[in-house]
Amino acid sequence: MGLKRNKISVIGSGFTGATTALMVAQKELGDVVLVDIPNMENATIGKALDMAEAAPVWGFDAKITGTSNYEDTKDSDLVIITAGIARKPGMSRDDLVNTNAKIMKTVTQNIVKYSPDTTIVVLTNPVDAMTYTVYKESGFPKERVIGQSGVLDTARFCAFVAEELNLSVKDIHGFVLGGHGDDMVPLIRYSNAGGIPLDKLISKERLDEIVARTRTGGGEIVNLLGNGSAYYAPAASLTVMAEAILKDQRRVIPAIAYLEGEYGYNDIYLGVPTILGGNGIEEIVQLDLTEEEKAALDKSAESVKNVLHVLS
Numbered sequence: 290m291g292l293k294r295n296k297i298s299v300i301g302s303g304f305t306g307a308t309t310a311l312m313v314a315q316k317e318l319g320d321v322v323l324v325d326i327p328n329m330e331n332a333t334i335g336k337a338l339d340m341a342e343a344a345p346v347w348g349f350d351a352k353i354t355g356t357s358n359y360e361d362t363k364d365s366d367l368v369i370i371t372a373g374i375a376r377k378p379g380m381s382r383d384d385l386v387n388t389n390a391k392i393m394k395t396v397t398q399n400i401v402k403y404s405p406d407t408t409i410v411v412l413t414n415p416v417d418a419m420t421y422t423v424y425k426e427s428g429f430p431k432e433r434v435i436g437q438s439g440v441l442d443t444a445r446f447c448a449f450v451a452e453e454l455n456l457s458v459k460d461i462h463g464f465v466l467g468g469h470g471d472d473m474v475p476l477i478r479y480s481n482a483g484g485i486p487l488d489k490l491i492s493k494e495r496l497d498e499i500v501a502r503t504r505t506g507g508g509e510i511v512n513l514l515g516n517g518s519a520y521y522a523p524a525a526s527l528t529v530m531a532e533a534i535l536k537d538q539r540r541v542i543p544a545i546a547y548l549e550g551e552y553g554y555n556d557i558y559l560g561v562p563t564i565l566g567g568n569g570i571e572e573i574v575q576l577d578l579t580e581e582e583k584a585a586l587d588k589s590a591e592s593v594k595n596v597l598h599v600l601s
């Protein structure tokens with residue numbers, strides 16, 4: 290017998306879930322089970338079938354199944370949660386908290402029932418609080434419940450810097466920490482273009498504008514789409530995290546992790562630099578922060594705590 294293929298379940302077959310399913314299948318990270326509520330079952334089966342029919346065109350081997358039955362997720366190696374409502378123009382991510390917390394609880398109970406040893410990556414907003422909810426509901430060890438924000442926020446920052454400098458995105462490295470809200474913390478000191486610190490290449494005034502655009506990057510897309518939020522870059526971000534975990538890459542990736550003293554915070558999920566590998570979050574990297582950077586991170590952590598208070 291040959292090697293066993295990974296099984297990846299994606300919960301929620303909407304914009305982010307369906308796009309993620311296609312991206313992970315295209316990269317042959319494993320077989321994919323796409324799950325939604327019973328009312329959406331036909332549409333979910335249809336999306337999965339449509340993706341399976343793309344496989345011969347692109348030449349990827351991955352079985353893709355659509356379902357509303359969690360039994361089909363049994364023994365998943367990785368579960369990605371995208372289920373829930375998305376914001377519309379005029380809303381903040383935090384407005385989604387009560388509706389999506391309820392969804393997180395039922396989804397998590399079903400995941401745990403069929404895949405007690407899996408690793409969970411959460412996308413649903415407000416994502417820091419939703420990752421905390423999934424962690425508490427699952428009873429899983431903290432390293433196996435992870436939230437996505439930093440890859441996306443950093444990607445937006447890098448896209449804006451590459452555009453500003455007219456350079457390849459491949460040479461831009463950024464680091465965005467904190468909660469996935471408008472007071473997230475892009476760390477200029479740890480960002481560079483081909484190793485050259487950004488403050489040597491871009492004026493302070495323009496850098497401030499890029500930081501501000503990064504912080505409201507999700508809202509910029511929400512306003513343009515009019516009827517939902519971003520999904521291509523979020524799905525690409527989830528795919529990178531899935532690859533790091535399933536291939537045990539030990540990549541340095543900003544992710545939403547449970548903190549017990551790191552950066553001075555306790556009992557909170559927050560975006561920090563991590564090492565992501567086969568065991569999920571294998572380490573939290575503790576950077577030295579200036580007083581100003583730490584104050585900005587404190588403010589962001591405070592916003593996440595305020596959302597968590599709504600839930601308790």
Ligand SMILES: NC(=O)C1=CN([C@@H]2O[C@H](COP(=O)(O)OP(=O)(O)OC[C@H]3O[C@@H](n4cnc5c(N)ncnc54)[C@H](O)[C@@H]3O)[C@@H](O)[C@H]2O)C=CC1
Pocket residue numbers: 300301302303304305306324325326329371372373374375376385389392395396411412413414415416437438441469517518519520523
């Ligand atoms: N953390 C991040 O960086 C990002 C987070 N998001 C969040 O991801 C979530 C999903 O966004 P979209 O895919 O654009 O929304 P969408 O509305 O296109 O899809 C959500 C899907 O979840 C399904 N769903 C609802 N309750 C469910 C349940 N109990 N079980 C299974 N499926 C269920 C819905 O039927 C729908 O198909 C939103 O909360 C959004 O704010 C989106 C982009 C980036």
Ligand SMILES: O=C([O-])CC(=O)C(=O)O
Pocket residue numbers: 375376382414441469506507508510511518519523
């Ligand atoms: O902005 C939103 O509501 C969706 C999201 O989290 C993002 O695109 O960063």
